[in-house]
Amino acid sequence: MGKYYITTAIAYTSRKPHIGNSYEIVLTDAIARFRRLQGHDVFFLTGTDEHGQKIEEYAQKAGVTPKEYVDKVAAEIRGICDLLNTTYDKFIRTTDDYHEKAVQNIFKKLYEQGDIYKSVYKGHYCVPCESFFTDSQLVDGKCPDCGGEARDTSEEAYFFKLSKYQKQLEEHIEKHPDFIYPESRKNEMLNNFIRPGLQDLCVSRSSFKWGIPVPIDEGHVIYVWIDALSNYITALGYDPYDECGDLYKKYWPADVHIIGKDIIRFHTIYWPIMLMALGEPLPEKVYGHPWLLFGTDKMSKSKGNVIYADDLIEVFGVDAVRYYLLSEMPHANDGSITYESMIERYNSDLANTIGNLVSRTVAMVNKYFDGTLPCNTCSEPIDDEFKATILSALPAVEKAFDEFKIANAAEAVLNVAKRSNKYIDETYPWLLAKEEDKKDRLSTVLYNLVESIRILAVLLKPFIPATSDKILAAINTDIDDYESIKTFGAIPAGSSVATCEPLFARIDAQKFIDELIAKNEAQQEKEKKVIEGLAPISIDEFAKVELRVAKVKACEPIKKAKKLLKLTLDDGSGEDRTVASGIAQWYKPDDLIGRNVIVVANLQPATLCGVESKGMILAGGEDEVKVIFVDDIEVGTKIR
RNA sequence: CGCGGGGUGGAGCAGUCGGUAGCUCGUCGGGCUCAUAACCCGGAGGUCAAAGGUUCAAGUCCUUUCCCCGCAACCA
Numbered sequence: 001m002g003k004y005y006i007t008t009a010i011a012y013t014s015r016k017p018h019i020g021n022s023y024e025i026v027l028t029d030a031i032a033r034f035r036r037l038q039g040h041d042v043f044f045l046t047g048t049d050e051h052g053q054k055i056e057e058y059a060q061k062a063g064v065t066p067k068e069y070v071d072k073v074a075a076e077i078r079g080i081c082d083l084l085n086t087t088y089d090k091f092i093r094t095t096d097d098y099h100e101k102a103v104q105n106i107f108k109k110l111y112e113q114g115d116i117y118k119s120v121y122k123g124h125y126c127v128p129c130e131s132f133f134t135d136s137q138l139v140d141g142k143c144p145d146c147g148g149e150a151r152d153t154s155e156e157a158y159f160f161k162l163s164k165y166q167k168q169l170e171e172h173i174e175k176h177p178d179f180i181y182p183e184s185r186k187n188e189m190l191n192n193f194i195r196p197g198l199q200d201l202c203v204s205r206s207s208f209k210w211g212i213p214v215p216i217d218e219g220h221v222i223y224v225w226i227d228a229l230s231n232y233i234t235a236l237g238y239d240p241y242d243e244c245g246d247l248y249k250k251y252w253p254a255d256v257h258i259i260g261k262d263i264i265r266f267h268t269i270y271w272p273i274m275l276m277a278l279g280e281p282l283p284e285k286v287y288g289h290p291w292l293l294f295g296t297d298k299m300s301k302s303k304g305n306v307i308y309a310d311d312l313i314e315v316f317g318v319d320a321v322r323y324y325l326l327s328e329m330p331h332a333n334d335g336s337i338t339y340e341s342m343i344e345r346y347n348s349d350l351a352n353t354i355g356n357l358v359s360r361t362v363a364m365v366n367k368y369f370d371g372t373l374p375c376n377t378c379s380e381p382i383d384d385e386f387k388a389t390i391l392s393a394l395p396a397v398e399k400a401f402d403e404f405k406i407a408n409a410a411e412a413v414l415n416v417a418k419r420s421n422k423y424i425d426e427t428y429p430w431l432l433a434k435e436e437d438k439k440d441r442l443s444t445v446l447y448n449l450v451e452s453i454r455i456l457a458v459l460l461k462p463f464i465p466a467t468s469d470k471i472l473a474a475i476n477t478d479i480d481d482y483e484s485i486k487t488f489g490a491i492p493a494g495s496s497v498a499t500c501e502p503l504f505a506r507i508d509a510q511k512f513i514d515e516l517i518a519k520n521e522a523q524q525e526k527e528k529k530v531i532e533g534l535a536p537i538s539i540d541e542f543a544k545v546e547l548r549v550a551k552v553k554a555c556e557p558i559k560k561a562k563k564l565l566k567l568t569l570d571d572g573s574g575e576d577r578t579v580a581s582g583i584a585q586w587y588k589p590d591d592l593i594g595r596n597v598i599v600v601a602n603l604q605p606a607t608l609c610g611v612e613s614k615g616m617i618l619a620g621g622e623d624e625v626k627v628i629f630v631d632d633i634e635v636g637t638k639i640r
Numbered sequence: 641c642g643c644g645g646g647g648u649g650g651a652g653c654a655g656u657c658g659g660u661a662g663c664u665c666g667u668c669g670g671g672c673u674c675a676u677a678a679c680c681c682g683g684a685g686g687u688c689a690a691a692g693g694u695u696c697a698a699g700u701c702c703u704u705u706c707c708c709c710g711c712a713a714c715c716a
Contacts, residue, residue, distance in 0.1 A: 262711095290645095291710085328652090341652070344665060352678060360675030367674075408654090411663085425680040430673070502676055563715050582715025600716080608714045616716045625715090 001039035005251040006032050007232050009259045010049040010092065013073040014058055022084060022309040026325050027289060027406060028258045029086035033462040034401050034409075036087075037482050043251045045235050046081060047092030048074045049228045051221070056210040066210045070095060080309060085318050085465060092235040094212075094227055102234040103227050104215040106278065107158075107203075109240040110226075111216060115164065115277045118217075121157040121202055158204040158214065160226075165273040166198045172272065172282065180268050181287045181404065189268050201225060201270060229271045232257065233280070240278060254283040261288040287404050290329065312342070319464035320346050320504065326463050327410035339516065343509045353417045354456070354467075355503040360424065361449045362474050365497045368433050368442060372496040376447035376489070378440040382426055383448060387488045389419045390452045394485055397459060413459040420452045448488075450475050450497060455485045467503055474500035546602040547618075547639035549630055550577065555589035561609040565589065567617065569599060572636020577601075580613035586625050596631045598639055 008028045025046055032044040050070040059069035074093055081088060092099060110116040173179055173189070180189060204220040205211065211221030230238075236252055237245020259267050267286045275282050312321045324342050327349070365371060393416045400409035423445075432442035457471035458480050472480055476498045477491055484490040550571035558564040563582040571577050579599060598618040605614045619627040 341665090344652090348665065351676065356676055356678055358675095360679080362675095364674050421679055422681095424674075425672070428672085428674095433674085504676085506676060506678085558714085561714055580714080580716075584715090603716055606714095606716055608716075611714095613716060 002041065003251055003255075004032075004035045004040040004042045005045070005254045006035070006042065007045040007254055007257050009257075009263060010047040010094065010228060010231050011077050012052075012054075013048045013050045013070045013077065014054050015073065016076055022080060023325050023329065024258060024260065024289065025081055025086050025088075026084055026322050027329075029084070029088070030322075030326055030406055030462045031256075031258070031401065031404075032087060033465065034397075037458070037461055039482060042089070043236075043247070044088045045090050045092060045232065046086070046088045047090070047231060047235070048077055048094065049224070049231075050074060050093055050095045051211040051227055052224060053205070053208040053210070056208050059210075067095065083310060083313055083318065084322065090235055092231050094231060098237075099231060099234045100212045102239050103212050103222060103230055105240050105242075106230055106274075107222055107226055108215045110160065110274075110277055111158070113277070115161050116158050116203065117161070118156060119159050120154045155206055156220075157202050157206070158217075158220065159200040160203045160270075160274075160277075162198040162201050162270070162273055165276050166194060168276055169269065169272055170194055173268070178285055179282070180264070181285055189265065194269065198269070225266065225270050226274065229266065229274060232271075232283075238280075253281040256285045256287055257283055258287050258289060261290060264288040289404075316342065316346060316507075317504075319467045320350060323350060323410070323464050326406050327414075329407055339513060340509065343507050343512060346504065347506050347509070349414055350464075350467075351502075351504040351506045353414060353421065354460075357417050357421050357456075358453055358471055358474055358500060359502060361420075361446065361453060362497050362500050364429055364433075365446050365450065366499060368429070369446070371498075372494065373443045373447050373450070374494065375440050375443045376493050378444040380441070383444075386419065386423045386426075386448065386452075390416055390455055391486070391488055393455070393459060410463055413456065413463065416452060416456045416459060420449055420456070423449065423452070447491070447493070451489060451491050454479065454491060455488075458482070458485045470500070470503060474498055544602075545600060547598050548572070548601045549596050549633045549635055549637040549639065550599045550617075551596050551635045552592045552594060555592045557584055557589070558609050558611055564609060564611070565592070566611050567592065569597075569617075570635055571599060571601060577614055578612060579615050579617060580608045580611050581617050581619070583619060583625055583627060587627065592627070595629050596633060596635060598628055598630060 006028060008024050028044065028046070032042050036042045048070070055070060056066050059066040062069060064072075070093075078091055081091070094100075094103075107116065173194070203223050203226050204214050204217075205223050206220045209221065211223070212227055214220040214222055232254060233248065233252060236248035238248045238252070257267055264286065267288075272282050309321070312324075316324075320342075324337075324345055328337065328341065328345060365373060393412050396412035397409045400406065400412060427445045429442055429445050432438040432445065453471060453475055454477055457468045457475075460468040460471070461480070468480075472478065474497065475491075476496055479490045548571050550569040552567055553570050553576065554568040556566050558566050558580065561580075561584070563584050564580050565584045565587065567579045567581060569577045569579055577599070599615045600618070601615050603615045605612055607613070617627060619625050
């Protein structure tokens with residue numbers, strides 16, 4: 001068994017991580033634990049991505065320095081990784097000094113060999129929004145945010161010659177069909193990005209400061225690509241100019257990068273090209289896992305289906321959360337997560353199948369034999385099929401892990417417990433116990449069960465490590481190596497079991513949901529009172545708002561906009577006024593034509609989906625929006 | 641035609657290279673009493689979104705249509 005280097009994407013420290021990040025690290029941890037169990041020398045890397053404009057802004061809002069800000073969030077993220085009982089070997093932060101130094105050297109080297117060059121980044125700048133836009137971002141040549149003029153501008157920046165390596169990358173991907181996984185992603189990358197031709201990549205910014213400085217040019221910072229992606233090698237002590245550390249020599253190239261499907265492009269195009277330019281080997285595989293979504297319904301607090309990782313852990317415990325994430329997530333499609341399905345899986349798989357199996361078996365050994373089984377020699381033909389089924393789990397689990405189908409692996413493990421429960425019904429131990437001359441048979445049956453439970457516990461290690469340890473303690477064994485579960489019968493005859501507390505207490509789903517809803521409602525109530533009411537304004541300030549009654553002359557949906565209706569209003573001024581309003585979900589054009597509404601007449605115009613909107617009409621409501629109609633007030637009347 | 645993912649028994653999902661439609665939960669009936677109202681067995685329930693095509697054979701391949709869900713763009 002050789003080395004195995006596995007990584008997660010590094011988490012962006014803009015805010016507290018959501019369940020999606022948690023899924024990724026649990027997934028990666030399960031794989032890392034499984035490979036260790038197999039005997040691989042595993043190095044498991046995770047960490048945080050801490051630079052960029054967004055963080056600069058968040059820090060400013062919070063009134064702290066960027067460094068103070070990321071220190072806090074990085075600690076939170078690391079806390080959640082620990083809470084989830086993940087066994088990362090290193091936690092890298094892109095603000096670590098060795099990383100910053102190595103990144104600067106990487107940049108310098110690429111610049112010196114001509115793969116990075118200085119050029120001009122052309123774009124458009126909107127002064128009021130203080131934002132840059134490319135040609136394609138502009139809407140009708142105007143600022144997509146405010147609809148104002150965006151003036152042509154340009155700034156100096158550094159570019160990375162992706163185009164130079166395009167051919168080489170294409171060849172690599174074709175020669176290594178497993179490089180991008182699952183395969184559907186491979187074609188997506190080749191067809192959409194690589195074959196049409198790669199644009200050189202802008203790798204520096206001068207519009208913000210919070211980043212690693214470009215070593216040869218003080219006004220610029222290194223943009224996210226080179227900074228973040230290179231964490232996979234800097235964490236191992238890579239340096240383009242220096243002797244690389246032992247870790248690097250030992251573990252690089254990575255066996256797999258585990259990432260979300262949204263960043264596949266960066267990991268299968270930019271990253272390999274960077275490595276090619278540096279003359280370093282490429283990772284074996286990039287696995288883009290699917291997303292974890294919240295529920296099937298729309299997210300709604302009152303329904304109790306908004307879900308956070310640490311809340312879940314608090315209620316269900318770490319292993320239940322780990323098991324749920326690993327077993328519920330499909331391999332290719334996005335998975336959804338709800339309290340209902342969580343409880344269902346918890347009760348049926350963990351409490352009923354696994355927990356109860358251990359409980360009833362240990363109880364029988366204690367009850368019938370005082371905890372010590374005298375023999376395991378009285379076999380019957382029915383045992384053979386049982387043992388064969390138990391042993392067949394391992395190859396199935398191996399295959400599933402090889403294919404990154406972790407939910408399938410979990411299912412194969414669960415089958416060990418299911419088959420064992422069935423074996424109890426097949427052998428009637430409670431009847432054997434009533435006949436004195438069946439003691440040997442009874443002992444053998446229980447021995448087989450204890451052994452299958454041991455195999456189950458070992459197989460559960462990657463998924464629910466703490467529970468696995470509890471089970472091993474309950475059957476009083478420390479034989480938990482990979483070899484020992486390839487054959488049946490590692491537990492010596494005459495060994496004893498301990499006792500065990502229930503591993504997972506059943507949860508009453510209805511009661512749980514009711515309590516949750518009550519809790520959420522209470523919290524919402526609280527939040528409402530805080531939010532309610534803005535700061536008082538004077539009558540003069542109110543007078544700055546011009547409200548006028550207007551008649552809807554015409555109305556039509558705006559193409560390409562789901563929510564917008566375009567209204568043509570007669571506001572008494574003699575000129576038609578066009579207003580876009582986000583009420584398409586609730587009103588059809590015919591509902592509005594001919595009716596009088598109140599329009600905010602002196603609102604600054606804005607362009608929405610290509611329509612210039614001058615003003616807005618008054619409407620209110622949360623889930624269902626109602627327009628305020630004033631059919632009995634004359635058109636043009638000012639509202640006070 | 642903005643990008644993407646989907647429509648398979650009541651719910652959630654598998655279904656490889658086309659070859660008898662499976663799994664979990666629920667439900668109904670039965671069994672059992674070692675165990676956490678758990679465990680085991682059996683039944684019911686599907687024209688695989690629709691139409692057309694290719695084929696000896698289509699959930700699977702091709703074409704068209706309908707419907708959901710994310711993302712993007714806007715709820716001025």
